[in-house]
Amino acid sequence: xxxxxxxxxxxxxxxxxxxxxxxxxxxxxxxxxxxxxxxxxxxxxxxxxxxxxxxxxxxxxxxxxxxxxxxxxxxxxxxxxxxxxxxxxxxxxxxxxxxxxxxxxxxxxxxxxxxxxxxxxxxxxxxxxxxxxxxxxxxxxxxxxxxxxxxxxxxxxxxxxxxxxxxxxxxxxxxxxxxxxxxxxxxxxxxxxxxxxxxxxxxxxxxxxxxxxxxxxxxxxxxxxxxxxxxxxxxxxxxxxxxxxxxxxxxxxxxxxxxxxxxxxxxxxxxxxxxxxxxxxxxxxxxxxxxxxxxxxxxxxxxxxxxxxxxxxxxxxxxxxxxxxxxxxxxxxxxxxxxxxxxxxxxxxxxxxxxxxxxxxxxxxxxxxxxxxxxxxxxxxxxxxxxxxxxxxxxxxxxxxxxxxxxxxxxxxxxxxxxxxxxxxxxxxxxxxxxxxxxxxxxxxxxxxxxxxxxxxxxxxxxxxxxxxxxxxxxxxxxxxxxxxxxxxxxxxxxxxxxxxxxxxxxxxxxx
Amino acid sequence: xxxxxxxxxxxxxxxxxxxxxxxxxxxxxxxxxxxxxxxxxxxxxxxxxxxxxxxxxxxxxxxxxxxxxxxxxxxxxxxxxxxxxxxxxxxxxxxxxxxxxxxxxxxxxxxxxxxxxxxxxxxxxxxxxxxxxxxxxxxxxxxxxxxxxxxxxxxxxxxxxxxxxxxxxxxxxxxxxxxxxxxxxxxxxxxxxxxxxxxxxxxxxxxxxxxxxxxxxxxxxxxxxxxxxxxxxxxxxxxxxxxxxxxxxxxxxxxxxxxxxxxxxxxxxxxxxxxxxxxxxxxxxxxxxxxxxxxxxxxxxxxxxxxxxxxxxxxxxxxxxxxxxxxxxxxxxxxxxxxxxxxxxxxxxxxxxxxxxxxxxxxxxx
Numbered sequence: 001x002x003x004x005x006x007x008x009x010x011x012x013x014x015x016x017x018x019x020x021x022x023x024x025x026x027x028x029x030x031x032x033x034x035x036x037x038x039x040x041x042x043x044x045x046x047x048x049x050x051x052x053x054x055x056x057x058x059x060x061x062x063x064x065x066x067x068x069x070x071x072x073x074x075x076x077x078x079x080x081x082x083x084x085x086x087x088x089x090x091x092x093x094x095x096x097x098x099x100x101x102x103x104x105x106x107x108x109x110x111x112x113x114x115x116x117x118x119x120x121x122x123x124x125x126x127x128x129x130x131x132x133x134x135x136x137x138x139x140x141x142x143x144x145x146x147x148x149x150x151x152x153x154x155x156x157x158x159x160x161x162x163x164x165x166x167x168x169x170x171x172x173x174x175x176x177x178x179x180x181x182x183x184x185x186x187x188x189x190x191x192x193x194x195x196x197x198x199x200x201x202x203x204x205x206x207x208x209x210x211x212x213x214x215x216x217x218x219x220x221x222x223x224x225x226x227x228x229x230x231x232x233x234x235x236x237x238x239x240x241x242x243x244x245x246x247x248x249x250x251x252x253x254x255x256x257x258x259x260x261x262x263x264x265x266x267x268x269x270x271x272x273x274x275x276x277x278x279x280x281x282x283x284x285x286x287x288x289x290x291x292x293x294x295x296x297x298x299x300x301x302x303x304x305x306x307x308x309x310x311x312x313x314x315x316x317x318x319x320x321x322x323x324x325x326x327x328x329x330x331x332x333x334x335x336x337x338x339x340x341x342x343x344x345x346x347x348x349x350x351x352x353x354x355x356x357x358x359x360x361x362x363x364x365x366x367x368x369x370x371x372x373x374x375x376x377x378x379x380x381x382x383x384x385x386x387x388x389x390x391x392x393x394x395x396x397x398x399x400x401x402x403x404x405x406x407x408x409x410x411x412x413x414x415x416x417x418x419x420x421x422x423x424x425x426x427x428x429x430x431x432x433x434x435x436x437x438x439x440x441x442x443x444x445x446x447x448x449x450x451x452x453x454x455x456x457x458x459x460x461x462x463x464x465x466x467x468x469x470x471x472x473x474x475x476x477x478x479x480x481x482x483x484x485x486x487x488x489x490x491x492x493x494x495x496x497x498x499x500x501x502x503x504x505x506x507x508x509x510x511x512x
Numbered sequence: 513x514x515x516x517x518x519x520x521x522x523x524x525x526x527x528x529x530x531x532x533x534x535x536x537x538x539x540x541x542x543x544x545x546x547x548x549x550x551x552x553x554x555x556x557x558x559x560x561x562x563x564x565x566x567x568x569x570x571x572x573x574x575x576x577x578x579x580x581x582x583x584x585x586x587x588x589x590x591x592x593x594x595x596x597x598x599x600x601x602x603x604x605x606x607x608x609x610x611x612x613x614x615x616x617x618x619x620x621x622x623x624x625x626x627x628x629x630x631x632x633x634x635x636x637x638x639x640x641x642x643x644x645x646x647x648x649x650x651x652x653x654x655x656x657x658x659x660x661x662x663x664x665x666x667x668x669x670x671x672x673x674x675x676x677x678x679x680x681x682x683x684x685x686x687x688x689x690x691x692x693x694x695x696x697x698x699x700x701x702x703x704x705x706x707x708x709x710x711x712x713x714x715x716x717x718x719x720x721x722x723x724x725x726x727x728x729x730x731x732x733x734x735x736x737x738x739x740x741x742x743x744x745x746x747x748x749x750x751x752x753x754x755x756x757x758x759x760x761x762x763x764x765x766x767x768x769x770x771x772x773x774x775x776x777x778x779x780x781x782x783x784x785x786x787x788x789x790x791x792x793x794x795x796x797x798x799x800x801x802x803x804x805x806x807x808x809x810x811x812x813x814x815x816x817x818x819x820x821x822x823x824x825x826x827x828x829x830x831x832x833x834x835x836x837x838x839x840x841x842x843x844x845x846x847x848x849x850x851x852x853x854x855x856x857x858x859x860x861x862x863x864x865x866x867x868x869x870x871x872x873x874x875x876x877x878x
Contacts, residue, residue, distance in 0.1 A: 311755060334758025343756070351756045354749045361742070366757035368742045378738050 007070025009034035009166055009197040010055070015064035017050055024050040025061070026221040032166075032214075034069070037188055037198045039208040039229070042218035043241055043440030044411050048201050051218070052168050056088050057081040068166070087159025091171040093151055097144030101154050102126060104143050105161050122161070129160050133190050148296075149180035156187070167191065168199045173207060177296050178468065178501040185211040203441075205234040206469070217241055242442050250448045250473045253456070257476070258287030260323070261460040262308070262341070262429045267317035269303050269484075277303040278484045281317070285429060285460035290451065292475030292492070293464045295504045300484035301464040302346055305433050308462065309343040310336045321429070337366060342422040344415075346433030346464065352418040353406050360388035360402035363421050395420040396446065412443030419447060423454065430454060433464045448474060468497060482506040524868055530809055530816070530857060533864045534823065537856040541849040548840055555834060555841060562833025563826040569833070571701065571715025575787070577825030578717070581724040582778030583803025584821050585731050586638075588812040589775060590656075592735050593768035594748035599645060599660025600776040600800025602667030603638040607777030608784045609671060610637025612679070612689050612791035615696040623695030627785070630696065631723070634781050635774035641667060642773025643766055650762030656769065664800075675793060688792035698786040718786035720778065727778060732814040734771070744768050776800060805854040808861075824850065 010032040017025040025047045032038040042048045054061045057075040066073055068084050075081050081088075095104050102119065105126060111118035126139050135153055143151060152172060159167055169188075173181040188198050188211055200212060208215050209229060217225045217240040225240050239245055262285040269278040278300050285291055293301050306312040308319065310332040318325045321339060329335065333343070345351035353362050364373055364384055373387065374380040388402035395416045397409070406414060415435065422430065435451065436444040451474060455461055465471050471478055475492045480503035488503035520529065542552035563573045583600045590597035597603075614633035618626050645659035674680075675687040684690075698719045702712035735741040747754040747764045754761055783795045802824055809823070810816025831846025856864070 309756075310758075332758060333756060337758060345756055350750070351752050354746055354753050356749045357745070364742075365746065365753065368739050368757075374739070377740065378733070379742055381737075 007067070008032055009069060010199075011065075011067040011070075012051070012055070013065040013067070015051065015054060015061045015066075017047075017054060017059060017061050023221050025054070028064070028218070028221070028223050030216055030223065031226075032197055032199060034197050035192050035195050036213040037192055037200055037211055039200045039202065039212035039215040040218065041201075041203060041205065041208055041215060041237060041241055043203075043442070044438055045220075045440070046218040046241070047221040048218055049170070050221075052088070052170065052199070052201060055081070056086060056168065082162050082164070085163060085165040086168065087156075087162060087164025087166065088168045089152065089155045089159060089170065089172060091174055093155055095143050095151060095154060098142065100140050100142055101137055101146075101157075102139040104154055105139075105158050109162060125161060126157065129157055132194065133160070133187065135187065147180075148175045149177075149183065152176070152184065153187075165195075166197045166199070168201070170201045171203070172200070173202065173204065174466070175297060177505055178497060179505065181207070204469075205237050208237065209234060219243060238441055242440070244442075250452060252452055252474070255289055255455075255476045257289045258458055260284045261287050261321065262462075263320045263323075264308070265318050265320070267307060267314045267319065269307055269312060270315045271303075276484060278307065278314070281486060283479065283486070285462055287428075287460050288455055288458045289476045290455050290461040290463055290474050292471035292478040293462065293481055294468055294471045294478055294500050295466075295481035297466050299504070300481045302433070303484070304481070305343070305346065305431050305462070305464055308429075308431050309333055309341070309345075333366070337425075340426070340428035341431065342425065342427035342429070343431040344418055344422050344433060344435060346437070348411075348414055348418050353414060355405070355407035355414075357406055358403050359392075359397070359406050359409065359417055360384045362406050362417055363388040363391055363402075365421065367421070367425070391417075391420040391424060394424075395450075410440070411438040412440045415439050415447065416443065419450060423450065427454075427459055430459050430461045431464075432461060434466065435463070436465070436467070436470060468500060472497070472500070480504045520865060520869060520872070524872065525811065525865075529861070529864050529868050530811075530820070532868060533856040533861065534853060536864070537849070537853040540856070541852050544845070544848060544852075545841065548845075550838060550840060555838065558837050559830035559834045560826070561830075562837070563830030566713075568713040568715055569829060571713060571717040572832075573822070573825040573829040574721055575715060575717040575782070575825075576828040577821045578721045578724045578782045579779050579799040580802060580806045580821035580824045581728060581818060582775055582782065583800050584806030584810060584817040585727055585778075585803075585814065586772045586776035586800075587803045587807035588810065588814070588817055589731060589735065589744075590642075590768055590772040591807055591812045592741070592748045593744045593764060594751065595646070595649070595765065595768060595772070596657050597642060597660055597769065597772045597776075598657055598801075598804065599642060599663050599773070600779070600803045601796045601798070602660070602664035602800075603641040603773040603776035604779040604783075604796045604800055605664075605667040605671050606641040607634040607638035607773075608780035608791050608795060609674060610634050610777070611780050611784050612692075615692040615785065616679070616689060619693045619696060626696050627698065630785060631781055634777040634785070636777075638773040638775070638777025638780070639770040640773070642769040642776070646766040646769025649769075650765040671791075671793065675791065679791070681790075686792065689790045691790045692785070696785070697789045698781070700786075716787045718782070720782035720786040723781060724778060727775060728814040728818055731775070735814075740767070776803070802850070805850075805858060808854075809857040823853075827853070 008031045012028060012030040015025050015028045028051055040048050050059065053059045055066065057077045057080050060076065066075060073084050075084060096107065102122060106118060106122040111121065123139060130136060135157060137150060137153055143154060172184060176184060192198060202208060212229045215227050215229050216223060217237060219241060264281050264283045267278060267281040268276065271277050293304065295301050303312060307314050313331060320326060349355055354365065368379065373383055385402045389400065392400040397413050397416045435447050439447065451461060463471060463474055472492060472495060478490050478492055478495050478500065479486050480488045480500060482504055483506060487506055545552040545555050563569055586600050587597055610633035611630045614630035618629060641663055645656045645663055648654040648659050649656045672687065679689050680687055681690040701717040701721065702714050704719055705712055735745065743759050743764055746757060746759060747761060751761060779796060779799055784791055788795060806817055806820040806824060809820035827846065827850050831843065834841055835843045835846060
């Protein structure tokens with residue numbers, strides 16, 4: 001962390017970029033000192049990704065200058081970015097899972113028509129890099145068999161192998177357990193200690209506070225603030241991002257759990273390939289309580305939601321609603337909706353919405369047989385529009401235009417459309433998957449308040465989220481899932497992050 | 513900022529882009545005409561005069577367009593469900609068999625009853641022939657693109673067998689049925705409109721044209737205004753969302769295919785009941801395949817399908833006249849022009865969309 005006496009590692013001056021009517025970047029300037037971790041925060045659509053894509057050569061800026069180590073450069077492709085010493089670790093890894101670590105690292109820079117010499121050099125260089133930064137990894141392991149944390153390490157090594165002095169990490173902790181995230185932060189420290197520069201894009205303010213030296217806040221395409229991390233606070237950052245004061249804590253009155261509504265007994269699920277996805281799930285949801293499911297993505301949370309929503313049929317065990325076991329005919333989404341089991345799916349764009357449809361049409365998805373929407377076999381566009389307008393007003397969907405194509409709404413507003421549709425029919429049970437994934441802070445606040453209000457109204461809520469903070473903030477009880485099994489249960493009041501981190505990593509503690 | 517296809521306003525999407533691609537196709541076709549030593553402007557004038565220059569020409573053009581409306585709608589309906597029905601030929605063949613059997617066997621019935629029944633029989637034949645591939649896809653995962661093509665061949669051999677062995681006219685050298693009774697066939701347009709004082713030249717245009725117009729409205733109502741259509745479009749746009757919404761994917765697949773096949777059956781109504789008045793081999797004459805191009809050009813919307821059907825009607829009729837007037841431009845040349853239009857409107861569509869978007873200043877810089 002030497003004070004940058006020399007030129008900054010990266011200097012962006014007056015970067016502007018317009019996509020049709022949207023000014024994604026508007027005169028953005030940024031200075032990143034060499035050997036520091038620099039955080040960039042901002043809501044979805046604030047222009048962080050666009051800015052980084054310009055820096056990495058995916059887009060050409062309409063105006064502005066880029067200087068790397070004081071020298072003005074023009075970056076027209078990712079190849080030129082790599083040549084300028086910039087490496088990028090994408091949120092979704094760009095790895096070939098069926099190849100080894102070494103293969104992945106030298107992919108594209110094989111160094112000649114014959115592999116053998118390049119391979120030997122790459123192996124030596126990889127060993128050197130691993131030693132220099134404490135990045136232990138087996139070069140011959142298949143990438144697909146590595147845990148996610150190690151796959152991310154391969155991505156970082158890939159960038160370093162290509163001579164990167166500047167690393168851009170886009171939401172790097174989205175797929176990591178808390179211990180893996182801690183390891184990553186230690187690694188970032190080690191990298192900056194050796195003079196590398198790191199840009200960290202994230203929406204988790206806790207991480208900004210934990211690991212960055214400086215932080216820049218973007219809002220609506222503009223740079224709002226450049227701050228030294230030590231001199232700011234999460235609340236101040238949140239306010240700068242949204243432009244108004246935000247409640248970071250969820251205010252939740254003490255719970256009054258009602259009678260059991262939905263129960264699972266010994267539920268197991270095997271997928272089409274015969275792999276066990278869920279086993280021996282015993283779970284009770286009570287009226288007026290939120291049960292949070294903590295776990296790293298891919299440990300059975302999605303399958304749990306699918307089974308309860310009727311999208312997957314359990315291979316064993318039974319599910320009962322109000323003490324009555326559901327028969328096969330009732331375990332489908334349409335029948336369950338009629339029984340009051342509503343579902344906000346994890347992936348709103350793939351499952352919850354038809355993004356090619358108008359917003360008004362998406363407001364009736366799953367309910368298009370409702371007599372209120374038209375006479376007989378026909379649908380009435382005016383009635384559907386009127387219904388959507390009422391829902392948009394109640395749920396503050398912006399822009400409140402029912403005719404607009406759903407794909408054109410921001411993530412937060414798309415989520416509000418799904419939320420409005422599933423909540424407005426007074427559910428008895430609400431299955432919620434990743435309610436705030438890719439949603440900006442203002443909308444997160446809104447969604448959390450709605451979920452708490454439903455809990456007050458006596459709805460039994462199952463909350464699945466990869467955001468441990470969210471699970472801990474909203475839930476009354478938390479269950480941890482690992483490998484398709486419940487590895488522990490905690491009352492939210494007694495849960496702490498370290499303890500839950502062990503549970504979701506499969507280290508079973510004593511029963512609470 | 514994903515790499516989504518270029519978004520255009522509706523008027524540009526449905527009007528400007530097809531217009532640009534057809535113009536480009538005509539320019540390329542013009543080059544071919546120059547290549548064989550003819551004047552492309554003169555050829556175009558002959559083609560247009562041949563298609564639209566007289567009442568008789570227009571009658572023929574609309575008669576061809578009728579076929580294209582039915583087969584285009586058939587492809588369009590399946591397309592909205594995310595299904596690619598290439599089996600229009602086979603479905604129309606089965607529809608022809610259905611219509612012929614009804615017209616021959618139910619001949620004692622009065623025309624007012626017989627004609628609607630024969631139309632229903634045609635629809636049922638087409639629907640059944642599309643339903644089987646739909647059912648195979650819904651239950652076995654066999655892709656309809658493959659199975660509908662296979663069913664075209666099965667239908668082609670089935671009609672040969674029936675006409676040669678079972679329902680052929682014993683006195684004829686041709687594999688065809690005997691002629692239907694006069695009250696079993698559709699009324700030609702010139703006779704239909706005569707009581708209204710309209711004197712039209714005698715053309716193959718018949719009341720099936722009115723059925724085609726009704727089908728255009730019906731399909732619009734079904735796809736864009738009905739609950740079933742909403743479900744079909746959901747399935748086509750996002751099958752996962754359809755499952756999430758509690759729709760039965762297998763049932764919708766079969767329903768959409770059946771409706772699609774029934775519409776393809778309209779081709780048989782026009783040709784068998786309206787023009788030939790008997791069932792004969794190869795009456796489908798490739799109209800089923802051209803329907804794919806019609807649906808693609810028309811963007812699956814009934815208005816677009818109507819316009820594209822009219823365009824292909826003009827090409828067919830005008831092309832025939834052109835080939836007659838200019839022996840050096842053969843019918844095959846006209847097929848080439850049609851092919852170029854299909855190529856430009858279908859395969860190269862994205863290219864013109866991007867050009868139009870750039871021209872309108874929409875979209876993004878490279």
